[in-house]
Every structure is written in C-alpha cells, then in structure tokens.
Amino acid sequence: MPILNRAAELHEEVTGWRRHFHENPELLYDVHKTAAKVAELLKEFGVDEIVTGIGQTGVVGIINGNKNDSGITIGLRADMDALPIKEATGKPYASKIEGMMHACGHDGHTSMLLGAAKYLSETRNFNGRVALIFQPAEEGGAGGKAMIDDGLMEKFDIKEVYGMHNAPTIPIGSFATRDGAMLASVDQLDITITGVGGHAAMPQNCVDPILAASAIVQAIQSFASRNVDPMNSIVVSVTKFQAGNAYNVIPTEAYIGGTVRSLDEGLRDMAEKRLGEIVDHVAKAHGCTAKFSYDRQYPTTVNHTKQYLFVGEVAKSLAGEANVEMNT
Template sequence: MPKSELIAAIEPEIVEIRRDLHRHPELLFDVHRTAGVVAEKLRAWGVDTVETGIGRTGVVGVIRGRGQGSGKVIGLRADMDALPIHEETNLPHRSTVPGKMHACGHDGHTSMLLGAAKYLAETRDFDGTVVLIFQPAEEGGGGGREMCEDGMMARFGIQEVYGMHNMPGLPVGQFAIRKGPIMAATDGFVLKLEGRGGHAAKPNETIDPIVGACQIVSALQTIASRNADPLDSVVVSVTTFHAGDAFNVIPQTVEIKGTVRSLTPAMRDLAETRFREIVAGTSQAFGLSHTLDYQRGYPVTFNHAAQTDFVAETARSVFAGDVVDTEVAPTMGGEDFSFMLEERPGAYIFIGNGDSAGLHHPAYEFNDAAIPVGIAYWAGLVETAMPARSA
C-alpha cells in the first residue's frame, strides 16, 4: 500500500504546482506552458521516458517498476486545459489571465497525477509499467481522441486505462463510480432556417422563420417526452436562438444551436433520427428551407465492469473503509476520456472535492485537501494492479 509519510512529504510541493497552474490557465490545445511544467517535473523526478507533442500538445511519461515479470502496462490519465471563464474569487493564486480560469479542476487533476509520478518514480514498488497521460483539450476540443489517433495506446503498449475527476459536493476522501455509462454522449447542432422577410405589419406577405423555429424548439422536446423510453435518458437543449435586428421587421433567417445528450448508442441514434425528421417536417410545414449541421461529439463514457470493481476495491483497501459509492447516478455531462475507454478497458472515477462551487462556475476552486487522497489512490491502483514480486 502507498507510504503515507512519503505522500505527506510530497504534498506541499504538489500544492504549489497546482496553484502555479491555476495562476496560468490555458485553453484547449494551447497548453504549452502547462505541458512544459509537466514535462520538466517528470524529467526532474527521474521518470524513465518523457515524450511531448502527443495528440498535438499532450505529454506522456513512462515509469517502469522494479520488476517487469508481469508484463502489465496500465495508463493513468489527467486533463490539463482550463475554461474561457473569468474567475470570480479573491484567492492569492487566482487566475492572472483575464477570461480564463481552471473552473473544472484540471489543475488539480494534473497535480495529483504529477504527485503520483513523483511517488512512483521514487518507490517503484510494483512489477510492470505505468504510463502517465497528460491530455490537452478535454473541454470540447477532443484531446483524448487526438492522443488515441496519434497511436498512443499501441505506441506505449497500454493494456488498461484509468481516469479521475473531482466532484463538488462529495466529501474529500470519498469516491463515486458506477459500471456502464457514467457520462453522456454529447452531440451538437447548428440549424439555419430561411423564410421570406418583410414588414411586421404584413405577416401575410412573409414566411416567418421565427414562428417555424419556435415550433421546432417545442417539437424537439418530444424526443424525450414521447420517443424515448421513460427509463432511458436523453436531453435536447436549444441554447442559442438568433433572429432579426429590428422591432418592426420579420427577419429572413433564424439560427439555433444546442446539444443532444444520451447514455446509450441506441438512444443516440434514435435522438438524431427524430431530430432530423422533426426539423425537416416542421420546416416543410411552415414553408421554410433549412440547413442542419449535426455533429457527433464525445461518445458515452462507459466503465468496464471488471475494472470498475477493481478500482472500487482498491480505494476501499487504500483508505481502509467504505469510501466508495458504486451506484452513483450517471451525469449528462460529456467527457473525452470516453475515447480512451473505447480503445482499452478501464474505468473513470469521481473523487470528492468537498463543499465547493460547482464545476464551470466562476467561483469554483479545486480543494487542495484532495491532493494527497488522489496521489494515494493513483499509487495504490498501480501497486495493487501490478504488485511487486517477493525476492
């Protein structure tokens, strides 16, 4: 099991790294400073192999245990990017970049995996190889997909892969996970409708795209209420609606955007089919032409059964107690760790962030008290999955 005294000795340095990353948030693939810090620390701590530029700006580190007899190779992943949000805290280490902040805790995720890297590089009390994955562009950029398409899994021989994300409201020291779908597939759409504009006093001489668009927005909600099995989750959200510039003019065009979220491939297919049918049928009924750009985004984050059981038991063993909720409700948020889970078996777990503001909130702050918990979890996972052999 992880050596608590060594983790306690590592903790202050890792907290300072986390706060430094928080001061300097970077977006999507433009994480050059963050990736540089990660690579520099890994090399300084004696990680065997450090490679940069994976999936454009990702970093991968490799640590080999004292033994290699097991032949096992497992991957541990953390995300590095921030969000385009203006921070609203008065913390001494608040963001120094206007309009950017670590509002999802990726600074914490990166730091916890760095702490585990330092611990594992020093102890090497395992038989096998651990691959440390530091990923860019989780927040909508698909950095996980980019790293996979760059051949990361085969290149580093990864056999299983594990991810972790903080959860506000879950007490520090607690974990939450479930088998199967834990986060949703997230698809996006841009719909443009065109009618015939004209004077607001003479609607009979126009083809009003606003009226048709409003009917489409309402009808799209029937996908969840009338097409989906009531026990199968789907969320259709229209999040922008743009039309017209003057109070006395019926506009020529309307543009609406939004997302469609689901937890199963069958529901994902059904939602897209019904979406297209509703748009086409309603547009025709109102005499509108339309163009629809419907893009599939992140797939469902699907936890494999055996690996889910393994990480739950590992957390219970490391922390000597009932610290894991194994039936947490899935969330309709998306996560591009899903691409890695499509390539290799693994599991994605939530770690408690305590009583903090919610994710993506301008007052959010990663809880530094979770750092030693995360380090111990990662170290325990490696040492349990690949136990050192007796001499």
C-alpha cells in the same frame, strides 16, 4: 482515510502546482505552457521517458517499476485544458488570463497526476510500467481521440487506462464509480432556419424564422418525453439561439445550437433520426426551410467490469467502504 506518509508530504507541493495552473489557464489544444511545465516537472522527477506532442500538445511520461517481468503498462490519465469563462472567485490564485478559467478542475487533475508521478518515480514499488497521460482538449476538442489516433496505446503498449474526476457534489474523502456506462455520449446540434425577411411593421410579407425556431426549441423537447422509454435517459439541451441584429427587421435566418447526451448508442441513432424529422416538419409548418446537422462528438465512457471492481476495492481500502459509492 489512511494516507501514505510520503504522499501526505507532497500536499503542499501539489497545491502549489495546482495554483500555478489555475492562475495560467489555457484552452483546448493551445496548452503549450501547461504541457511545457508538465514535461519540465516530469524530467525533474526522473521519469524514464518523456514524449511531447502526442495529439498535438499531449504529454506522456513512462516510469519503469523495480521489476518488469509482468510486461504490463498501465496508463494514468489527466486533462490539462481550461474553459472560456471569466473567473469571479476573488481567490488570491485566480486566473490571470482574461476570459479563461480552470472551472472544471483540470488544474487539480494535472497536479494530482504530477504528485503520483513524483511518488512513483521515487519508490518504483511495482512490477511493470506506468504511462502518465496528460491530455489536451478535453473540453470539446476530442484530445483523447487525438492522442489515440497518434498511436498512444500502441507506442507505449498500454493495456489499461485509469482516470478520475473531481466531484464537488460528493463529500471530501469519498469516491464514486459505476460498472458499464459512466459518462454520457455528447453530440452537437446545429440548426439553421430560413424564412423570408422584411420589415417588422409588415409581417404578412415575411416568413418569420424566429417564430419557426421558437416552435422547434419547444418541439424537440418532446423527443425525450414522448419517444424515449422512461427507463432510459437522454438529455436534449438548446444552448444557443441567434437571429437578427435590428429592432425593426424580421431576419431571414435563425440559428439554434445545442447538445444531445445519452448512455445508449441506439438512442443516439434514434435522436439523430427523430430530431431531424421534428426540425424539418416544424419548419415546413411555418413556411420555412431547415438545415439540420447532427455531429457525433464523444462516445459514452464505459467502465469494464474487472477494472471497475478493482478500483472499488482500492478505494474502499483507502476511504472505507462507507465512503465509496459503487454503481452511482
């Protein structure tokens, strides 16, 4: 892969930043130290304008090109937050913060964008402006929306935004992208089943919410296999099941939580309606009541055709056509 000499020279420095961020992870919007480090480095690079506090803790840096008669501002975006996971890698640069880890690679994303920032600040060999967008709260906090709601696009007159994500499943030096829907929407399920609690030795006097909740977990999986066209796709995942705190007591309530992911807005509508029906009817069949909440979180990430093709050509010029997967 042909690499610009100056970019290659930044490798050790970018690695150092990445390891610093990896050792010091922060969650969601509470990325104050990470954002401060980013702003400090952008200032050191000579970035023309640095704005902090967008979307609570987001950072934006503006680099002016050698020319600006195009009037175009292009956004380059990276995320900064980590995950609430205990690290067990044993790496010398492992997380120093108990229960937090950069397990999704945002430490790498932030460092990559900082490397681009340093290179672009030095060379400025472009017509227009580059907006460096460092986003908080990608891991479930809707930090991108918070920055947009805070006027990100209007304040800096950003016309297009490009971002990339590491992918351990593809070979080093390869790229993958697709036209249209790229990443699924994600919606959150919260279900509370209410029955009648009592002693485990006398179940006949109880209405067991655990039994009802167990049936609901199984029943909602039928939605994807029996209500959705096999040519489409949707994933329903139950990730939380909580009930009771004693060995000898049937509890009054059981709780189920999870997510629904799809690439189609129509499927989101169908999921909200059909899953609600399934939960209600299965709960009633077991003599229980159910409270069903369907919270729409993130929309589908959709790539525009023109920009998709442009990115593909750039990737091919760097990695070679054989190392670029289009419409994967």
